[in-house]
Amino acid sequence: MNIKGGMEEWSYAEGQHPLRRTSYISLIKLNAADNMYFFTLVLGLWLLPKADALQCYECLPNKYGSCTETTSECPSQDYQCAAARVTSFIGDSKISDFTFKKCAQAKDCFKGSFNYGISQTRINSSCCTGNLCNTKPAPNSGLVSNGRQCFTCKGTDCTQPLNCEGSEDHCIKATVTVGGVTTILKGCTSMQFCSGDAIAQTAHMTGVDVSCCQGNFCNSASGPIGGLLLLTVPLISFILFS
Template sequence: FFTLVLGLWLLPKADALQCYECLPNKHGSCTETTSECPSQDYQCAAARATTFIGDSKIFDITFKSCVQAKDCFKGSFNYGISKIRINTSCCTGNLCNTKPAPYSGLVSNGRQCFTCKGPDCTGSLNCEGSEDHCIKATWTVEGETTILKGCTSKQFCSGDAIAQAAHMTGADVSCCQGNFCNSASGPSGGLLLLMVPLISFILFS
């Protein structure tokens, strides 16, 4: 028994990965460095967050870091007039996250949710890619209530994700499954008020 314990103790211990790290500042730029991940549970990652207003791309932010396996995913928010797409590529070798995450286009998946166009929140929206939930975000600024509706991926509908989104944006966020399940009515508007803190929540949560 003593020999077995001694042998296990003398086995070489696996080291945490070394990964490239590049965390964008408020202007979207960063300086690439290397860092050691906190533990063996982490992988190297390259991620991209792309934001659209209508057909115009307004943000295309890339970053690299150590992440846990649960944070390696592709997903999106889609409010019709605005979209945020997230693409994360992960790998398990030292300094393997050399290339930036690719940009990926999305196609309709057959699901539909309500969306808001001006004060009318009864418009229909075709969901895309992995968007398998309908979403409704409500927040109040200076006494004025704003509602956004659309499609999103399940990764953004967990209890932790909703709690973090509420903390970062001040919005009351709810998700549901089923076509047009986000049917409650209300005024819309104020997209840019939500965009910047929402991107921060996605990148740095």
């Protein structure tokens, strides 16, 4: 059986290469955890009490990506109307594309992404200040290299260079253990996903540990990473990918 993913094709027959098969399962779990993480950020910031203020369109999709568009009133005058898009890829293949509309604060409207080389998840959100101004969905994010580089993993080799894209200005390392086998992913990410405000809960729902650092190839350590800002991914019970 052949499984293709980004930079490597893994092949195995019945009873052969159990480590690579387990590693692929771990990769899928990490990618799903990243997707849940993005939705945690979007929904955690946007699911807020309503009050008399600016009116915006609201559309929060279910796990199949569909929703019924309604209108809502923002909690205060500090909020704006927002539209967001969350898109995930494995290799060059798009595996999901979700759009949101809701009230949000201006600081919560940004472009960012996780990029492990073999997989990438992007978020693109924008804000406007008029009543019901978020009529159009957020556009797709077209990213180009920004000159920064981090290590990424190809199989068990985690010393491969990866060109960061768009607003990816931090290097990242994610670790998960499945069936006693520990899998490490490395790559690039945006600073919004390395802040203490954005990620304040533990990773007990997935067992995925995430750490960030700044500087080209700063995610080089193979064991516990000293000197990095150690973070754990916050995952709330609202899971769109399972």
